[in-house]
Each structure stands twice: as C-alpha cells, then as structure tokens.
Amino acid sequence: MSSWTDTDIPDQSGRIAVVTGANTGLGYATARALAEHGATVVLACRNTDKAEEAAGRIRRLAPEAAIDITELDLGSLVSVRDAAAAIRARYDRIDLLINNAGVTGLTGTTADGFEIHWGINHLGHFALTGLLLDRIIAAPAGRIVTVSSIGHRFGRIDADDPVAPTGNAYAVSKLANLLFTYELDRRLTDTRAISVAAHPGGASTEIFRYSPAGFRLPNLAIARLFGRTPAMGALPTLRAATAPDVRGGEYYGPAGLFEIRGYPVRVESSARSHDVRRQARLWEVSEESTGVHYRF
Template sequence: MTIRNFTDKDVPDQSGRVFFITGANSGLGFETAKILAGKGARVLLGCRSEDKAAAAMAAIQADHPEADLRFIPLDLGDLESTRNAAKMVDAEARLDVLVNNAGIMMPPREETRDGFESQFGVNHLGTFAITGLLLNKLSQGQNPRIVITSSMAHRAGRIDFDDLDAEESYSRWGRYAMSKLANLLHMYELDRRLRAAGSPMIAVACHPGVADTELARNFPEIMVSLMRPFSKLFMNSAAQGAWPTLAAAAGSGVEGGQYFGPSRNNEWVGPAREVQPKSKAKRIESAKRLWEISEERTAVKYPI
C-alpha cells in the first residue's frame, strides 16, 4: 500500500500497541507521542529531563485524559544512561515500535560523556546503541518497527572516517549533515540484516522537512529573528513535521527500507509520502564500515 498525503488524521487505532519515542518532551517527538497516545497506544517517553517529561505528559493528558504514558530517563549522549533506559523498556510487558527521534543540531563543538563529537555521538551512536539494545525486545512485538529520523541535510553529508570526532576540524553544519547521513546508512544496513535474518522486524526512516522546532536553538539569533515572520510560508509546524514520523511508525502497509518525508516544495513541507534519499545513503560498503565502527564504539552488538 502506497502512502501519500499522510497526516495525523490517517493514523489508525493503536490500542494495545507500545511505542518508545526518544526525545519525546518537545517538537516532533512530543507531537508524535500526543497523536499515538490519542489513538490508544501506550507511549514511553524517553527524555533527559524528568520535569520536561512531566510537563509533556501533562499536556498530552490535558487533550487525552486516558493517555497511557511513562517517563523513561534517557540521555543519548551517555552510553550508561542509554543502557539503563533500555533495561527499563525491556522490563515492559511488550514493545512494538521504537521511534528514534531525539537529536541535536549545530551546537558548538562538544563531546558526549563517552568522548564522542556530540552530533555524531547523540544523533548516530546513541541511536545505534538504543536500537541494538532493544532489538530482542522488539522482536517479540506485534508487527515490530524501528524508525530512524534523518534529515534533508543528509544530502550534504560525508562520513569523515578519518576524523569522526572532529578533532582536526569542526563545522556545525557539516557534522550535522554527516550524522544525518549516518542515520540513513544505519537504517538501510539494518534493513538488509533484518531481511537476511528473516526477522519480523522492519526498519524505516523519515525526515520532517523544514520544521519549526527547538532544534533551531543553535541557529544565530539574527537568522531566527529574520526567518520567524515568514516561517509559515516555508516551514512545517512541529505538528506537521511529525507527519512523516507518524507515517513511518504507524502507517498501514509500511515496508522495510522505506523513507518518508513531506510531499511538497522539494520535501520542505506538506503531508507525508515515500521519498528517496541521495544514492550515497545506500552505499553498502560505507554502511558496513560505519556499522563495524559503531559496534566498536558503543560496545553494542546487534543480535542478528
């Protein structure tokens, strides 16, 4: 079944299903959690801040008083936190869908607790780790899915295998684009491995187009002030930006290896549909090399 012009109105009933959404207290993650909870799902919100998670859950329950929600402490920039979060989710009765939504965008050069450049460390390595740690749990779910969030920025991305932690040079945009290309390489390699193993799980990806979310907090203030009055002309709201995520996570007939994004203005805005990445996102040798490095750095080996 081809997905086209998909919005939150197209999300089917999710009663009995359990979703774990990383970065669920704001932006795309919050909007995704709100819609899924409203459709009857149990939603686990992976967040760094308990206070922000509590505020997000209160906001969801204001619209959906019967929402079934749980806070999972999670910092993808800390492998110990990631492992602890996975243990909490593993203790749940079930898990059907993992939505890898959390990410950072264009900060000054920083390092994660484990010493990785922060954008590569959070956006890719943290996502790689939490996915691998939950793979066995997901394999027991009903029609289990893994969703990985990328970006149009992947088009400009290049994996700098010789300087993964940006110790020699750092570009905020360049490293963000690299991390988003890594997300797609991860998804396609995971899809290949799941198919080869005959697994019931599927791996898919999405991107929000250009969405008005907190990710832009590291943009220069003058840029934000100039863009804000015109944002509605060329940007999705956070709720609209979540449509591709919802299509990937809950759309009917989704198949492994599909990639969803907005349908209008060169994938900037609009309802969700299947889209195609740059060919470099499907390069098998790059994906295999990145996979091996990711296993080594995270000490997470996928059970497939």
C-alpha cells in the same frame, strides 16, 4: 494517499511505543498522536521534569492516554544502557521505537568523548536500538523509525574512517541515520521487524534551543518564516510508524518542492546513503564505539 494526516493513523490500542526526545517539538507531536490513537507511549527524555509536563499536556488532550517516562541522555552511553534496562524491565515487547531526538549547531563532545552530533544523533540511537532489539523483534510487527533530515544530502562520511566526521557535523550525523536505517533493515530480513526512516522537511521546532546565539537566531528566524508546525513535521514519522503499507528500508518526507512542505509520501534519499560499503563499515565502527553488539 497524497494528503495523509494523523486522522489516517490506525488504532494503536495495545501497542507500546518508545519516543526519544518526546517532551517537545516533533517528538512531542509524535508521542501525542500515538497516545491519542491508543498506544502506550514511553517518553524517553533527558529532562524528566519537562517530560512530566509533556505527559500532562497529552493527558489533558487524551484523558485515557497511557504515558510512561524514562530518563535518557543520548550523549551518555551509561544513560542509554540505564534507560534501556528500565524499559526492558517494564515491557516484554516494543512495537515502535521512534529515534527522534537530535541536536544541531553545537560544539564539543559527549560524555564518552564523541563529537556531539555524532554521539547524540547517531551513536546514542544506535546503542539504544541495539539494547532494545530483542523486545522489538518480539513484537508481532515491530518497527524502528529513525528521523533523518533533508540536510543528510550535505553529509560526507569516509567509508574507511566513519568515526571521524568532517565538515557539517549535523549533516554527517543525519547521513549516518540513513546508512544505519538501511543496514539495520537488511539485517532484520529474517525477523518480523522492519527499519524505516523519515524526515520532517522544514519544521519550526526547538532543535536550535541550545545552539550558540549566532547560529540559533538566524536559523530560528528562517524556521519561523518557512517552517511548518511540529504537528505537520511529525506526519512523515507517524506515517512511517503506523501506515499498513510501509515496507522496510523506505524513507518518508513531505511531498512538496524540495521536500520542505506538504503531506508525507515515500521519498528518495541520496545515492551516498545507499552505499552498501559505507553502511557495513559504519555498522562495524558503531558497534566498536558503543560496545553494543546486535543479536538477531
């Protein structure tokens, strides 16, 4: 289907979906669409006040929507563990985990001392996924969808020292998202769960809102000129999360020129993202960095 839209989402009644960064932008559009199609959606957000506002907006659009809120700061491994414990206490299975939240254009480190893009975009989601893994495997057909970016093509990760990204830190973190997705899917082979990835193409969202003005303003201008709405940008994630024909290890993005615009289709990521040695080494370092060791 070259024109897949949210009307193609199958009935999600009875399914439990966790969406990180769900109070705004792509995460909100993803959470809203899943809730409108019957899923119970957990908004996992750093700012719970904004999450409550987002939940209210969803309920106005879908009065029967079941919405839950969990505080999650991906820049703090303590917060990640607390959020995972809260979700585990409420749900004995998770059908969908959408690793959506992300930052760009920032400087500094996380609460745990990691470069901020590396710590939030990759390590935080690596830890959260591992801590929820048994709940995902317990679902009849669990899926983990990790949101990457066209920018992953500019990322470089040293296979021998992946914990010290250099160059474009955002691009490096988005490459890590794909290396993680593919390695995770390989390790899920003997389970009913799959790991897939998606990217929104060019989308006008609030991802630049905390960036320095010199970075934020030109990027916002470009996004508003050439980007599409968050609802369109969320379609690749939604297709990866819900379409019956999706297979583990696939990657979805817009069908148009340079994958910037268009309806979601299966796309190809860079050759670097398929480097099995880098995938395995990144996995080892991520476990060491987070203290989260996956159990399959």
